Amino acid sequence: MKFQKIIYSIAIACFVLTGCKEEVKEVKKENVSLAISGMTCEIGCAKTIQSKLSKKEGVIDAKVVFTDSIANIEFDANKTSKKELIAFVSGIAGGELYKASESSKKAHVCSDECKEKCDMKAEKMECKEDCTMACCKNNKA
Template sequence: MTIKKLFFSIAIACSILVGCKENKEVKKEKVSLAISGMTCEIGCAKTIQSKLSKKEGVLDAKVIFTDSTANIAFDANTTSKKDLISYINGIAGGDLYKASESTVK
């Protein structure tokens, strides 16, 4: 009976060790991007914010229509400033919005 318990305990320990993924620490960075081409708050700013919020690596995104900016917190292990700019530039077929890193934060 105790041998069964021992084997069962070993089996559980092995499955836990094998099943656990390595936990990467989040490398949180922030960027403020200027976005040109937005013409309205609902159709443009909210759409960009919604799409950014769903992008892998984005922790938080706020698009402010009146300032034509996006303030983004992201995991630098997953994405980069350059990738975020390219992502925004590609929204709506790549013809409407142009993002660039803002000098004012």
């Protein structure tokens, strides 16, 4: 009887250790910038699109910059694709308001420190000519 309990215990342990393994795929991060037409305001349009993108499965991070009409999206390529993201954004609001397409241009997003040093206003995302902040250097290149 004791020998039988040991055999059952070993069998159960083997089933638990091998049966509960779940295959975990490595996150394959990719980025895409989408040009979005049809946005008319920052709060109602840009923030809504950003919020919906952030909740979409596979999206790691999404920033929509109204002044540039650009969405910068970081996503897991194992869960979604550029094509799906374009269709998703174009389908927001019933597919009648917004049109998204892939863009080579990236939205210029500066830190608060940069905005202060460059005397930038939230609605105008341009750097001073002599700004030495990293985000401005990258934007001028």
